[in-house]
Amino acid sequence: MWLVPALAGAQEAKPADVLVSRQLAESEGLAVGSVIRLSTDAAGTRAREFRIAGIYEPTPDPARLGQVPRSVRLHLPDLLEMTRPVDVPAGAEYVSSVNVALVDPKDADQFAKDVNARLPGVLALPAGEAAGSAGPFRVLERFHLAIAVVTIIAATVFLLALSIMLVDERRETVGVLRLIGLPVHRILVQILLEGLLVAGVGAIFGLILAVLSEQLINQFFQWRYDTALVFVRITRDVALTCVAIAVPLGASATVVASWALLRRGGLRLARR
């Protein structure tokens, strides 16, 4: 659809109402009440006048990230009137899709089956299945998960290296504890508790950092793409998953790193 320059003195008596997107209104300086002319081609043939009844914020669409939504919402009869080929009678036009709101959304599956059985050539899908199993966001979810797994592996390796170093630093202390009579499992429990405490504090610190950066990341990308889309959302499930991975991993790394040390004799550890 083309927005064509208005002609002086050519106003229709009562132009039909349209809504324009915030981005289009801002870029073209449009306001509620303005009369605009819309055409289906750049030459402005069969252009019609419309009155802007409102300015709307488009529903954020991740599939159109980076594209500024310069859109206009017309009543369907107005749109069909403008786009119908000359040789097509009114009422014989095609529409790409029909959205149906059911009284009970739980009936979506059965309703789709009924429509598919009764109307050959029409494909009805419950809204949840419309994106398909390979929808772009499910694929991105898998991609992000793969990146997260690699990051966790790298972090685990580093954590293990650090734990080995830190445990090594406490070699003499552990040796003395062994010499005064503490059994290996008692020291191991102490190390495990320390590991849990450090990993827990680290996980909480990480979550606080994530919550603080969530706002910054969203603000930056919303500004960058001129969209109301939410890019990062730290939900309760995400936070719990992070803690469930980080705390056992941190504690395990400490215990694994300590195990080699604890197998040695007390005298050797204390370097006596």
Add this chain to the structure above:
Amino acid sequence: MNAIGFAWRSLVRQPARAALGILGVAAVGALLFDMLLLSRGLIVSMQDLLDRGGWDVRVSAGELPGSGLRIADAVNTAEEISKLPSVQAALVMRSATAQIDRASGQPLRASFQGVTTRSTDPAASRLRAPWTILRGRDAEAPDEVVIDEKIASESRLEPGGEVTMRASCVADLEALPATRLKVVGVAEFPFQTTNESTTGGTLDALKAACGGNVGAEADLILVTSKGDADGTAAAIRTLRPEVRAATNTEVVGRLQQTGFTYFRQISTVLTTVTVSFAVLLITVLLTVSVNQRLGEIAALRALGFSRMRVVKDVLSESALIVGIGGLLSLPLGLLLASGLDRILKGMPGIPVALHFFVFERQALAVHIGLLMATAIIAALYPMRIVSTLPIAATLRDEVIG
């Protein structure tokens, strides 16, 4: 013994921590390398796809080819374009949805690409349709088609066989009589997506399959210039202002501004995070390692090692960890890239031949540069510790401790 040799001995003396440090760098480096391959992968891959076949200007009705809008009066438009002095040939491309009947089971749903070439240049005879023949030959007659590997395997068809097809050029709901077409070749279609099947033939074959109900519209006109693609695109825009003519580079540029932005952004973000992560962790590893060896370093200083020499030792240790880890990260990164590429290619509408991760020398150079910077930055703090180490006080503390 030089600094590198000395640093190597320090690492070998504690093999477990050295191996873990190197493995950590390898894992982080692999991720970093992949993000660098991702940052331009789609652009390089798309440019390669567009350049295949030698068609260097694309004419469409919408802002980007494949937008769904069709060029009106396409064959005459191509005829006029082909007469421009800078044009070697113009190829009209029209696609339709089709159903291929099978002996058993549901019919196969496919797209049918019909093409016709217009040219006044004898050299244009070498130009082919925008698909690559794998077996058999290209379709030339109105009753011939080429099919892709998916149709060939699912319908058990090979060159010499026949397909029964119901194509629909106007709307999906048309009920058309079936047409029998000869399969003369199996081809690879560059923009075919993973979940679709494609057949190709002449525009006359498409007309036959659609029962003559095609109209004068086309999805795309591909143009080969005589060398000046930019000038040809400008000449086409002047000749036909209602169509959009863009060189392959311009098409990639437009895609770069819209569809590919997400992957560039995520690549930048993850590159930054990965490098910061690597710097932080190697700094901690080196700092803890240096702190554990303060007495040893002070003793070396007392024996006559210069301040610069012990600083070089720390830097060499950092360079060895990052260097060996970085080397390991290359095969690891390529392996990881192929896995991530397979995941991302699961997206609907992505051509089979398009890749998200593409190796480039430039990416390798940036990777090496970033790892070198990581090795130096990570060593700064531990280098400061050893350079300001008070020899006598450290040795006394070691003895008392």
